[in-house]
Every structure is written in C-alpha cells, then in structure tokens.
Amino acid sequence: MRALRLLAWKSEPELVEVDEPTPGPGQVVVRVGAAGACHSDLHLMHDFEAGAVPWNPPFTLGHENAGWVHALGSGVTGLEVGQPVAVYGPWGCGTCARCQLGIDTYCENPAGAPVPGGGGGLGLDGGMAEYLLVPAARHVVPLPEGLDPVQAAPLTDAGLTPYHAVRRSWGKLPPGSTALVIGVGGLGHVGVQILKATTSARVIAVDTRDEALALARECGADLALRSGEEAVAEIRAATPGGRGADVVLDFVGVDATLRMGAASARTVGDLTIVGIGGGTLPVSYFSVPYEVSIQTTYWGSRPELVEVLDLGARGLVRPKITTFGLDEAVDVYRRLQAGEVAGRAVIVP
Template sequence: MRALRLNAWKSEPELVEVAEPTPGPDQVVVRIGAAGACHSDLHLMHDFEAGTVPWGPPFTLGHENAGWVHALGDGVTGLTVGQPVAVYGPWGCGACARCQVGVDTYCENPAGAPVPSGGGGLGLDGGMAEYLLVPASRHVVPLPEGLDPVHAAPLTDAGLTPYHAVRRSWPKLPPGSTALVIGVGGLGHVGVQVLKATTAARVIAVDTRAEALDLARACGADLALPAGEDAAEQVRAATPHGRGADVVLDFVGANTTLKLGAASVRTVGDLTIVGIGGGTLPVSFFSVPYEVSIQTTYWGSRPELVEVLDLGGRGLLKPKITTFGLDEAVHAYHLLAEGRLEGRAVIVP
C-alpha cells in the first residue's frame, strides 16, 4: 500500500510503498477514509531533531484519522468490519490510572506505551496511508450517525484539542462572560465553534489575517478584531466595564500572542496556551492580573472525543476543510507552511 512517511528529522516526507498491516490480538486495522494534516507535522519535518521527543523517524505521518474497520484481531469485541470509526490518536500504556480513564495524553507509564508520549503519526505509523494499524481496540471510536470519516478525521485533534481546552474552563464561561480566541487557524476556528456550542460566553476572536477574521465570524464569533498594538485595549473595551476576558485561548503560542493574552485576561481568569509557537510568557507577582490561572494543554481524552464526535454528528462542529489526494499530501503541507490554507487540510487516500 502507499504511505506518506517521514524518514528523517528535518526532511520532506516521501510517498512510498509499504506492506499492508495485519492485526494481532486486540488490534484493529482501519481502512483510512481521511487523515488530517496538522501544523504540528510541520514541526516534525522542520524543527525536531534527535532528543526533542523520545521517539523518531521513520514512521508514516497522520495523527488525525477516521475510516472504516477493515480487519479485527483476536479478542476484539464491540466493533464490526465495515463500521465507520474515528481513531483516538494518543496511545498510552492502557494500565496506569490516567490511561484507564481515557487520558492517554498524560500516560504516567510511557515505558509501557507502544511509543513513549506519542501515537499513530507520532513515532508509530499514522493514517496517511491506505490502512492504519491501531494497537489497541479501545482507541477505535464508532462514528455517530450523520458524521462521515472526511469530516470526522479533523475532529480527532483540531476538534478535540480546543474542546478539551474549553471544557476545563466551563465554570468560568457562564452567561455574561467573555472568551477570547487568539489565532483562527486549523484549531482556532473550531475553538470558536466549541465555545458557541457548549457555553453562553460572548466570543471575541483576534487574528492578523482578514480571511481568518471572516472565518471567525462565519463560525459564530461575536466580534472579530485584527491583531495590532491596541488589540488588548479593544478586547477590554468590548467586555463589561473593561474588565477583560474571563478565558483566553491562545492557539498560536508566540511571544506576541502570549503578551496579548496576558494583557487581555480578567482577574481570576484562565489563560490557556494551546499553540506551540515557541513563545515565552514572563510570570511574576505583577506581570499578570491577580489569580489568573495559566496552563498548557495537550490534545484531549477519549471520553471527550466521544463528546466531540457527538457534536460533529449533530452539525454543531463543522471544521472548514480542503481535501487532497494522498499524492497531493506534500503539496498540502507546503500550502499549510505558507499560510495559504483556510481551516484544515484533509488527506483522502
């Protein structure tokens, strides 16, 4: 079968022929219907090197995956061949306390995982191929009625990641609250939708690109502002009594966006850094409003993925996608790197 593989750090992936996988006990082979192209894949190609993460090439790219059950290993129950499914991307040990409640992202026994702190497309073969071997059936999630694999695939990361970030701040997003989304890209535009679907907050979006601001409005943002020196002042002016945003979600994570987030957040608010733009945020007693909670998040849990897929099946989450064939995948990544894609690129083998 054909697969898009990263063979070395700091290199372009290559489309090559590899053997079709066969499932072992409790394993599942998924016939890929779609695989999302994520900005973090660009970091794998261009920024990572030996020692950055506890795994490395070669492996097939693609950690946002959905399709149909193709083959079942011995002992697998609850799934049938031909069933439409999504794949939960982070693959932990399955035995520690966090994995047992579906939070494989924070597995505390990485030595017992298929690959430490990774998964399909992140150290192990992912879904930018015709078939994907999933090492444990618990990572395979049936799709709800009305949700096809092409639209489900980006929800496994571009939907799950912002959903997890928003969900942890639900207590701070009642009626009368304000949420600020910084960066309306592949994750940020879904983050706007998550906020509108699951909270009563007023949503403000900030981005440098006019087309991204248009996308934010189309996704339900109540106010879309261009990034600039006075962006924080505009955000505060748009909140009751100028108090600032109750929750700030930074989907970029660069120095400028972190500074904007810290200047825009309300006292006792949440500032959540989702993007891995490499920026830093100085924190001292007077550098941020009192009792602001600052956190990073990584992906989300399997139970949260079930909730995300339910929202997708009901039409409440609709990532904006552009589809590409497997032979166009490298081109899709080039467009992503150049900032010429709106929303999410999805590879359809």
C-alpha cells in the same frame, strides 16, 4: 500501499511504498477515510530534532484519523468490518490510572505504551496511508449516526484539542463572560464553534489573516480582530467595564500572542496555551492580572472525543474542510506553512 512518511528530522515527508499492516491480537486495521493535516506536523518537519521527543523518524504522518474497520485481530469484540470509526490518537499503556479513565495523553507508564508519549503519526505509523494499524481496539471509537469519516477526522484533534481546553474552563464561562481565541486556523475555528455550542460566552477571535477573521465570523465569533499589541485595547473595550477576557485560548503560542493574551485576560481568568509556537511568557507578581491561571494543554481524553463526535453528528460543530489526495499531501503542508489553508486540509487517501 502508499504512505506519506517522515524519514528524518528537519526534512519534508515523502510518499513511499510500504507493506499493508496486518492486525495482531487485540489490534485493529482501519481503512483510512480521511487524515487531517495538522500544524504540529510542520513542527515535526521543521522544528524538532533528536532528543526533543522520546521517538524518532521514520514513521508515517497523520495523527487525526477516521475511516472504516478493515481487519480485526484475534480477541477483538464489539467492532465489525466496514464499521465507520474515528481513531483516538494518543496511545498510552492502557492500564495506569490515567489510561483507565481514557486520559492516554497523560499516561503514567509511558514505558508500557506502544510508543512513549506519542501515537499513530507521532512516532508510530499514522493515517496518511491507505491503512492504519491501531495497536489496541479501545483507541477505535465508533462514529455516531450522521457523521462520515471526512467530517470526523478533524474532530479527533482540531476538534478534541480545543474541546478539552474549553471544557476545563467551562466554570469560568457563565453568561456575561468573554472568551478570546487567538489563531483561527485548524484548531481555532473549531474552538470558536465549540465555545458557541457549549457556553454562552461572548467570543472574540484574533488572527493575522483576513480570511481567518472572515472564517471566525462564519463560525459565530461576535467580534474578529487583527492580532497585535493594538488588539488589547479593542478586546478590553469589548468587555463590560474593560475588564478583559475570562478565558484566553492561545492556538499560536509565540511571544507576541502570549503577551497579548496575558494583557487581555480578566483577573481570576484562565490563559491556556495550546499552540506550540515556542514562545515564552515571563510571569512575575505584577506582570499578569491577579489570580490568572496559566496552563498548557495536550490533546484531550477519549470520553471527550465521544462528546465532540456527538457535537459533530448533531451539526453543532462543523469543521471547514478542504480535501486533497495523498499525492498532493507534501504540497498541502507547504500551503499550511504559507498560511494558505482555511480551516482544515484533509487528506483522503
């Protein structure tokens, strides 16, 4: 079969011929219906080098996958060939306390995982191929009625990651509150929809691109602004008494956005860094508003994936998707790098 593989750090992936996988005991092979192209893959291609993560190329890209059960290994029950499924992407050991709760992202026994701190498309072969080997059946999540693999694939990362980030801040988003979304790309545009679907917060979105601001409005943002130092005053002016945003979600994570996010936050707010832009935020007593909590988040839990798929099936969250073939995938990543993708680009092998 054909697969889009990252063969070395600091290189573009290549479309090559590989063997079709066969499932071992407890494993599942999924026929890939769709695999999303995530900006994290650009970090893998351009920014990472040996030692940055506990694994290395070569592997097939694609950590945002959905499709149909193709083959079941011995001992797998409760799934049927042909059944539409999403793949929960972070693959932990399955037995530590965190994995038992479905929080494979923070597996406490990485040595017992199929790959430490990764998954399919992140150290192991991912979904930018015709078939995907999933090492444990518990990572395969049946799709709810009304959701097809193309809609479901982006929900497994571009949906799940902002869902986790929003959900952990629900307590700070009562009526009258404001949420600020920085970066309205693959993750951010779904983040705006998730905020609108699950909270009553006023949503302000910022981006550097006009098309992204238009998409933010389409997704329900109450206000969409050009990103930059000047945006801080506009954001504050849009909140009661100029108090700032209760929750800031930074889907970029460069110096400028971290600074803008901190300057826009309300006292006792949350500043959540999701983007892997490599920026730093100097924190000292007077440099951020009082009692602002600053955190990074990584992906989300399996139970949260079930919840976000439900939002998708009910039409409350609908990623804006453009589909491409596997032979266009290298070019799709170039377009993503150039800021020419609206919403999420999805590869349909």
